[in-house]
Amino acid sequence: MRHLLSIEDLDRAAIDRICDRAEAFEEVGERDIKKVPALRGRTVLNLFYEASTRTRSSFELAAKRLSADVVNFVASGSSVEKGESLKDTVLTLSAHRPDAIVIRCPWAGAPALLPRWTDAAIVNAGDGKHEHPTQALLDVYTLRRRLGTLEGANIWIVGDVLHSRVARSNILAFQAMGATVTVAGPPTLLPRDVQALGVEVRTTLDDLREADVVYALRMQRERMGESYVPSLREYAAAYQIDGRRLGARQLLMHPGPVNRGVELSGDVVDSPQSLVLEQVAAGVVVRMAVLYEVLASTRTGEPVTESQTA
Amino acid sequence: MTAPLLPDALVRAPAQPADLVIRAAHVLDPRTGLDGPHDVLLREGRIAEIGAPGTLDAPAGAEIVDGEGRRLFPGFVDPHVHLRTPGQEHKEDLETGTRAAAAGGFCQVIAMPNTDPVVDSPSILGALRETAARDARIPVGFMGAITRGLLGEELTEMNGLREQGALGFTDDGKPVVSAGMLRRALQYQRLCGGIIALHEEDPQLSGAGVMHEGVISTLLGVAGIPSISESTFVARDAAIAGYEGGAVHMQHLSCVASVRAVALAKELGYRVSCEASPHHLCLTVEAVRTLDTSMKMNPPLRDEIDRQALIEGLRSGVIDCVATDHAPHARDEKEVPFEQAPMGTTGLETSFAALNTELVRPGVLGLELVVERMTSGGALFGLPVPRIAVDEPANLCLVDLDATWVVGEDGYESRSQNSCFAGRELHGRVLLTVAAGSVAYRERAFAVAAAPEPGKDAA
Numbered sequence: 001m002r003h004l005l006s007i008e009d010l011d012r013a014a015i016d017r018i019c020d021r022a023e024a025f026e027e028v029g030e031r032d033i034k035k036v037p038a039l040r041g042r043t044v045l046n047l048f049y050e051a052s053t054r055t056r057s058s059f060e061l062a063a064k065r066l067s068a069d070v071v072n073f074v075a076s077g078s079s080v081e082k083g084e085s086l087k088d089t090v091l092t093l094s095a096h097r098p099d100a101i102v103i104r105c106p107w108a109g110a111p112a113l114l115p116r117w118t119d120a121a122i123v124n125a126g127d128g129k130h131e132h133p134t135q136a137l138l139d140v141y142t143l144r145r146r147l148g149t150l151e152g153a154n155i156w157i158v159g160d161v162l163h164s165r166v167a168r169s170n171i172l173a174f175q176a177m178g179a180t181v182t183v184a185g186p187p188t189l190l191p192r193d194v195q196a197l198g199v200e201v202r203t204t205l206d207d208l209r210e211a212d213v214v215y216a217l218r219m220q221r222e223r224m225g226e227s228y229v230p231s232l233r234e235y236a237a238a239y240q241i242d243g244r245r246l247g248a249r250q251l252l253m254h255p256g257p258v259n260r261g262v263e264l265s266g267d268v269v270d271s272p273q274s275l276v277l278e279q280v281a282a283g284v285v286v287r288m289a290v291l292y293e294v295l296a297s298t299r300t301g302e303p304v305t306e307s308q309t310a
Numbered sequence: 311m312t313a314p315l316l317p318d319a320l321v322r323a324p325a326q327p328a329d330l331v332i333r334a335a336h337v338l339d340p341r342t343g344l345d346g347p348h349d350v351l352l353r354e355g356r357i358a359e360i361g362a363p364g365t366l367d368a369p370a371g372a373e374i375v376d377g378e379g380r381r382l383f384p385g386f387v388d389p390h391v392h393l394r395t396p397g398q399e400h401k402e403d404l405e406t407g408t409r410a411a412a413a414g415g416f417c418q419v420i421a422m423p424n425t426d427p428v429v430d431s432p433s434i435l436g437a438l439r440e441t442a443a444r445d446a447r448i449p450v451g452f453m454g455a456i457t458r459g460l461l462g463e464e465l466t467e468m469n470g471l472r473e474q475g476a477l478g479f480t481d482d483g484k485p486v487v488s489a490g491m492l493r494r495a496l497q498y499q500r501l502c503g504g505i506i507a508l509h510e511e512d513p514q515l516s517g518a519g520v521m522h523e524g525v526i527s528t529l530l531g532v533a534g535i536p537s538i539s540e541s542t543f544v545a546r547d548a549a550i551a552g553y554e555g556g557a558v559h560m561q562h563l564s565c566v567a568s569v570r571a572v573a574l575a576k577e578l579g580y581r582v583s584c585e586a587s588p589h590h591l592c593l594t595v596e597a598v599r600t601l602d603t604s605m606k607m608n609p610p611l612r613d614e615i616d617r618q619a620l621i622e623g624l625r626s627g628v629i630d631c632v633a634t635d636h637a638p639h640a641r642d643e644k645e646v647p648f649e650q651a652p653m654g655t656t657g658l659e660t661s662f663a664a665l666n667t668e669l670v671r672p673g674v675l676g677l678e679l680v681v682e683r684m685t686s687g688g689a690l691f692g693l694p695v696p697r698i699a700v701d702e703p704a705n706l707c708l709v710d711l712d713a714t715w716v717v718g719e720d721g722y723e724s725r726s727q728n729s730c731f732a733g734r735e736l737h738g739r740v741l742l743t744v745a746a747g748s749v750a751y752r753e754r755a756f757a758v759a760a761a762p763e764p765g766k767d768a769a
Contacts, residue, residue, distance in 0.1 A: 087645055107647030108532045109601035128649060129531035168531050191528035192536075 001293045003122040005112050007133045007172040015176060019141045021289035022282070028065055029284065039068035039295055045098035045120070047089070049075040049105035054256060054280065055125050055134075059102050062287035068295075071098070075105075086110060087117055094118035099295055103127070121294035132165040135255055136173035138286040142279050143213060144177075146251060151178035154210055156202075158239060159217030159263055160189040160228070166255045167217060171197055182211070185239060188228045204238070208245055215253045216241050216263045232262055243267050251275055313694055315355050315703045315747040319475055320418060320449035320693070321442040322408070325748035327355030328373075328704060332742075334363035335377025335708060339384050339698040340682040350382060352704045355747020360700060375742060377708060381677075384696035385417025385705035385745055386662060389687035390482070390507075390561055390585060390633035392654070393419075393450070395441060396434075397426030402638040402725045404445040407658070410636070410724035412448050412751035414658040415707030415740040417696055418688050419636075420451045423460075424483040430455035432470035439475055448745035451477045451693065456495050456506060460484050465495055469502040477691040478505035482561060483608075485511045485543055489550060496556030505583075505691055507559040508547055510568065511609065515539035520649050522595040522610040530601065532649065535610050541567030548575035548582050559690055560584035562635050564609035566619035573628045583690045585633035586620045588661045589730050592668040593617075597730070603644045603651035604728045607637065624683055625675060631687035632680075634661050638726030655730040660717055662709065663736035671737055677711075706744040713739035 001014065010018075028036055044063040048056055056072065063070045073093060084092075086105075093101070100121040103111050108130035114122045126132040143150055155174050161167045161183045174181050175198060182200035183190065195201050208214065219235060229235045242265035246252060252264070252274045260266045268274060316322065331351050337344045337360070349366035351359040359366055368374050393407035402410075411419045423429030429438060435452060442450050454471035456479045458464045468479060479495065486492045486508065495506055516539045521527050523534020544560055548571055551558040563569055563584050575582040589607065594614050597605045605611060623629035637654025644651050662684060669675040689695045696705030718732040743751040 085642065085646060087642075105647070107649045108530055110647035112601070113647065128647075129533075131531065165531055168529070191531075192523050192534060193525040193528050196525040197529065 003115065004133055004290055004294060005122060005124050006131050007136050007169045007176070010176065012176050012178070015137065015140055015173060018137055018286065018289045018293060019144055021292060022141050022285040025065075025285040025288045028288070034065055035067055036065065037067045038292055039063065039066035042068045042099040042295055043097065044068045044070050044100045044102060044291060045093055045096070046070065046072045047075070047093065047101055047103045048073070048125070049103075050126070052104050052126070054283070055104060058280075058283040059125060059287050061284050062291055065284070066288055066291060068099075068291065071096070086113065090114055090117045094120065100291060123290060123294060126165055129163055129165050129168070131169045133169050134283070134287055134290055135166050136169035137290065138279060138282040139170055139215070139253060140173050140177055141286050142253070142275050142282045143251070145278070146275065147212075149178070150174060153179040153212045154182070155179050155213040155215060156182045156184055156208060156211040157215045157217065158184045158205065158241065160219055160223060161185050161194065161217065162189045162191050163220065163223070164217050170215065171199055184208070186229050186235065189223070205245055209247055211250055213251045213253060214241055214246060218255065218257065219259055219263045236262055239263065240265055241268055243271075246273065248273070253279060256280065312356070312701050313703060316449055317694055319477055320451050320746070321439045322446040322449045322746065323444055325750070327747045328352045328744055328749050329354065329369065329371060330373040330375055330749075331366055331368045332375045332377045332382060332708060333366075335380050335382035337382045337698055338678060338681060340678045341384070341695065341697055342699045344698055345678070350698065350706070352744065352747075355704055357698065357700055357702050357704050360698070375708065379710070380741065381709045381711055382698065383415070383681050383707050383709060384685045384698055385707050385743060386415045386684040387686070387688040387693070387696065388416050388419045388634050388636070388658065388661070389631065389691055391419045391421055391636040391658065392424070392638065393421045394638060395425060396438060400640050400725075404442050404450065405447065406723065406725040407636070407638070408445075408447040408450060409751070410656070410658040410722065412743045412745060413723040413740060414661050415709060415743050416448060416658060417705035417707070417743065417745035417750070418449050418451065418693060419658070420453060420477055420688070420691060422480060422482045423453050423455045424481070428455050428459050429453070430458045430460075430466045432467060432474040435471055435474045435476060448743070448750045451688075451691065453478050453480045453482070453507065455479065456481045456486055457491065462487050462491055465491070465498060468495070468498055468504065472502045472504050476504060477693070478507055478559070480507035480509070480561070482507060482509045485509050485513065487513060489546060492547060493550050493554060496551060496554040496558070499556050505557050505559050507561055509561050510540050510543040510547065512539045512543050515542070520606065520610075521598050522612045524595060524613060526595050526599055530599075532601070535608075537565035537567060537612060537616065540565055540609055541571055544568040545571040548572065548580055551575070551582060552578060552580035555581070557581040562587050562590065562609055562633065563620060563623070563629065564590050564612050565616040569619045569623040569628055573623070576628060583630045584628070585631050585687065586624060586629045587633060587635045588657055588664045589655055591617065591620050591624065591632070592664050593730060601648040603646065603648055604655055604730050604732060606648060606651050606653055607635070607655050607730070608653035621669065621674060625679065629683070630690060632661065632665065632683045633687055634658055638724050639728050641727055644728045654728065656722070656724050656726055656728055659722060659724065660729060660731045660736065662740065663715070663738040664731055666711065666738035667736045704744045704747045707740050708742040710739050710741055712737060715739055
């Protein structure tokens with residue numbers, strides 16, 4: 001795998017391979033010295049055009065545990081605000097010869113432009129409302145660990161699907177792994193023709209009991225101003241996942257950060273069914289696996305033989 | 311009395327009137343009914359004689375052009391181009407834009423006023439016409455803005471603009487959002503004349519959209535522009551025009567509902583005309599899947615059902631003409647993420663070839679119909695229609711229908727490269743364009759073959 005731009009580029013075998021490798025990296029995080037030399041001497045550049053504490057720190061940690069050098073380039077306050085184009089920024093950063101660029105940006109498809117301007121491997125860490133492939137991989141990984149397989153699982157994605165790159169990547173990834181996906185949310189926050197993605201579409205949670213996994217999306221407060229929903233209270237009344245709606249056998253997921261009391265009630269976040277913290281933990285090993293995958297396969301020097309558990 | 315070579319409303323740089331004989335070209339003019347091989351003699355920029363193939367001699371000094379196996383059409387007319395002058399000459403100027411037009415077989419184009427500054431006062435228009443009189447390779451007509459600065463708040467001095475030569479009015483690039491403002495403009499039109507051309511789009515419905523709303527925008531997570539954004543404004547403005555008895559021209563229709571709304575308005579006898587672009591006639595939103603910024607235009611490429619409605623509209627005459635909406639942008643402006651890129655594609659150099667390749671050759675539309683719709687756009691704005699008939703000013707293009715070329719392979723005449731057909735192999739190459747009596751373009755290879763050899767046909 002040269003780049004990770006979209007979940008669309010991965011088939012089931014590729015997703016399994018990444019998850020297997022992530023599984024093998026679990027052990028690294030349990031060591032006293034949480035480091036393996038797999039990517040020693042390689043440079044990973046985090047290029048972030050959007051505020052993101054968790055994704056960025058997760059990538060940073062992943063790179064460091066593989067002994068890569070990490071440079072964080074946060075776009076605000078940098079030359080971007082002086083009007084530098086994406087192309088010029090990438091050309092400039094590329095002059096430092098990074099081996100991988102992890103990019104988070106507000107523009108759909110922008111990561112796919114980067115290979116025109118740099119030889120570095122590109123990892124999409126979220127592009128506009130398009131995709132967030134590493135989130136989808138870590139969610140698959142988390143479920144695989146819990147369920148063994150996603151085959152035949154019934155997964156409901158609930159909330160603001162329209163503005164969610166997580167929803168888009170996860171629909172593709174869950175389906176690739178054999179799960180059935182239902183999206184549910186206010187009609188104003190479901191994209192047009194979303195059923196064409198092969199999902200069931202619901203506007204109420206009446207049948208939520210069908211779900212094996214409930215994946216709640218973050219409800220952003222700024223949507224209120226645009227009249228997508230009349231109020232957070234009305235949204236919560238209809239779509240909040242709480243102890244009443246969530247059955248005892250159902251698993252709960254959320255990409256974070258959680259709005260307690262909006263899309264999730266406080267009690268379900270803290271319940272044993274909640275996988276939220278497991279998702280965060282999975283973020284590091286899955287991103288280690290992704291970085292390893294894109295960098296080890298393009299290594300020009302000596303082959304990496306220390307392998308997963310070196 | 312014969313018509314002047316250059317109508318008053320059009321401007322171009324001084325040019326030598328052509329003296330030449332085009333030998334044995336297959337002449338096709340839907341209006342004069344010519345459809346067969348003829349010799350056509352041009353003298354002093356006029357069509358002096360039309361005769362059986364091989365019968366017309368070249369007078370002394372006249373050039374001989376071998377038309378055998380080629381088609382000779384009336385010159386194309388584009389009622390909707392952006393030549394970017396004044397103010398955005400890094401994208402295009404009057405020279406490069408009209409050179410691109412000539413290379414596409416056009417003999418007249420109408421330039422939109424959304425320049426910098428906007429063409430919203432008689433003095434700006436006057437200065438622009440003076441520039442065109444120095445730089446334009448083919449005759450150019452100009453539209454004035456409907457509202458000052460295209461802001462939709464105050465009418466321009468429409469009467470003054472008309473006196474300065476404005477063919478009509480448009481805020482193209484932007485809709486006239488206020489129905490009341492449009493109504494005023496249409497009332498005022500009774501004084502000053504001039505078609506009011508409308509970019510139909512409800513900004514509330516378009517929102518932050520950058521592509522057609524549908525499955526693909528959903529898949530890409532890119533905000534969509536629903537087709538109702540256009541069709542509701544088409545219906546609204548047709549009703550206002552009908553009520554006021556005003557004449558409006560709906561620009562670049564993109565969807566089935568708009569075509570139906572115009573058809574209804576025409577049935578009701580309203581003075582409504584409309585156009586469709588080659589890109590909307592040949593491409594669909596499928597082309598946007600890769601988020602290639604040369605596929606980003608406004609209105610956006612839509613579904614196949616919309617494309618079919620446009621084709622049917624062109625066939626039936628609900629759509630009056632083809633217009634390219636030639637919208638050049640500099641390479642660095644388009645070399646950005648899709649959502650950041652400006653809207654628009656160039657179109658002048660590929661218009662006929664694209665339609666010939668995608669619609670005529672597969673048998674969807676007849677060649678004669680396409681030629682008719684590519685030459686009819688000026689008449690809507692009061693311009694004379696190019697005709698292949700004796701005594702008419704020579705407005706012609708000679709085309710090799712079978713010649714294939716890859717768009718962009720040899721560069722462009724336009725200053726910009728943002729063609730939605732870039733990289734495609736198209737059939738049909740313009741070899742020679744005569745505009746208002748003068749040779750405006752020769753295809754490079756063809757120019758050599760047609761070098762004058764008095765008394766002998768060129769090979």
